[in-house]
Amino acid sequence: MTASTPDVVREARVVAGPRPVADYLPATDPVHVHCRQPRQARVPSRAVGAGLGYHHAMDLGLKDKVAIVTGSSRGLGFAAARALAGEGCRVCLCARSAERLQQAAEEVAERAGSDTRVLAVVADVTTPAGIADVVERTVDAFGGLDVLVSNVAQARGGGLLETGDDDWQEAFDQTLLPSVRAARLAVPHMKRRGGGAIVITASIYGRESGGRMTYNAMKAGQISLAKALAQQLAPSGIRVNSICPGSILFEGGSWWKRQQENPVWIADFVKRELPFGRFGTPEEVGDVVAFLCSPRASWVSGAAVVIDGCQGRAF
Numbered sequence: 653m654t655a656s657t658p659d660v661v662r663e664a665r666v667v668a669g670p671r672p673v674a675d676y677l678p679a680t681d682p683v684h685v686h687c688r689q690p691r692q693a694r695v696p697s698r699a700v701g702a703g704l705g706y707h708h709a710m711d712l713g714l715k716d717k718v719a720i721v722t723g724s725s726r727g728l729g730f731a732a733a734r735a736l737a738g739e740g741c742r743v744c745l746c747a748r749s750a751e752r753l754q755q756a757a758e759e760v761a762e763r764a765g766s767d768t769r770v771l772a773v774v775a776d777v778t779t780p781a782g783i784a785d786v787v788e789r790t791v792d793a794f795g796g797l798d799v800l801v802s803n804v805a806q807a808r809g810g811g812l813l814e815t816g817d818d819d820w821q822e823a824f825d826q827t828l829l830p831s832v833r834a835a836r837l838a839v840p841h842m843k844r845r846g847g848g849a850i851v852i853t854a855s856i857y858g859r860e861s862g863g864r865m866t867y868n869a870m871k872a873g874q875i876s877l878a879k880a881l882a883q884q885l886a887p888s889g890i891r892v893n894s895i896c897p898g899s900i901l902f903e904g905g906s907w908w909k910r911q912q913e914n915p916v917w918i919a920d921f922v923k924r925e926l927p928f929g930r931f932g933t934p935e936e937v938g939d940v941v942a943f944l945c946s947p948r949a950s951w952v953s954g955a956a957v958v959i960d961g962c963q964g965r966a967f
């Protein structure tokens with residue numbers, strides 16, 4: 653997409669000054685309906701709400717917004733990118749490995765209805781140059797930025813005595829610091845638009861004990877960061893929330909790998925830990941992310957939104 657396309661021209665008008673107050677209020681016009689698969693086709697039969705019949709009356713008001721989802725060639729990030737594209741956003745996806753990213757971008761473009769509405773950037777977003785490239789190229793391509801979903805994480809190590817400073821440093825560099833850097837780069841662009849929305853992917857293990865010690869600590873840090881940013885950025889019309897997914901299964905993901913290695917242990921885990929008797933799906937997380945990024949969530953900021961089928965023990 654070039655700067656002369658109608659899409660970018662439309663955005664340029666928005667950049668010219670603060671958006672009217674009406675833009676932040678929940679949309680009242682339910683007419684805008686996007687082409688997408690019926691939702692019931694994507695929800696497993698045992699899912700909550702299955703059989704209730706989803707409909708499309710709720711326009712999230714995301715049409716033509718510009719979104720970045722970091723770590724989006726598979727899993728939760730990919731599902732968030734797809735959900736945002738389905739709601740009319742122009743979306744930048746990024747990952748380190750080009751091949752899977754290209755395939756993901758094609759699938760998201762299909763949902764968006766056009767490949768000009770999707771940008772794929774190969775980058776390591778845990779480096780300052782990588783995330784700067786993602787933000788710059790998104791703004792160049794789409795004329796601004798409204799939504800950031802900060803989604804990458806890596807935290808290794810074991811117990812206290814086996815986990816050295818290098819493991820702790822890596823967990824910080826790969827999980828908490830990328831969320832800080834991405835927000836720092838995104839916020840000036842959002843301020844230029846008169847507002848925006850940030851979602852940081854944390855975990856139920858940011859709210860209660862569980863997972864690796866390093867992961868537990870970094871995820872708690874991300875929830876805390878989202879709250880601090882929410883309070884700082886509210887006067888600029890920017891909402892910031894964290895999401896706290898429980899165990900989510902998808903092919904190639906961490907739970908899937910464990911299931912391949914030890915199906916008996918996983919079956920027992922599901923019985924013991926997952927009250928609905930199944931894992932969550934990336935789509936069940938992506939849809940909540942799209943809602944939180946939308947003006948329909950205009951009074952939700954600073955929240956840690958749990959998406960776990962009541963897996964977690966915390967209130």
Ligand SMILES: NC(=O)c1ccc[n+]([C@@H]2O[C@H](COP(=O)([O-])OP(=O)(O)OC[C@H]3O[C@@H](n4cnc5c(N)ncnc54)[C@H](OP(=O)(O)O)[C@@H]3O)[C@@H](O)[C@H]2O)c1
Pocket residue numbers: 722723724725726727728729746747748749750752775776777778803804805853854855856896897898899900901904905906907
């Ligand atoms: N899965 C769960 O059950 C679960 C539960 C709670 C919270 N979460 C959180 O959800 C987030 C995503 O998890 P997931 O399970 O979907 O992850 P995943 O399978 O590890 O996928 C991560 C995605 O991010 C990309 N990525 C990883 N490191 C990157 C980097 N440095 N720069 C750019 N892209 C990078 C990966 O592609 P490349 O490898 O090609 O870069 C991939 O597209 C994480 O924050 C995780 O902690 C997951």
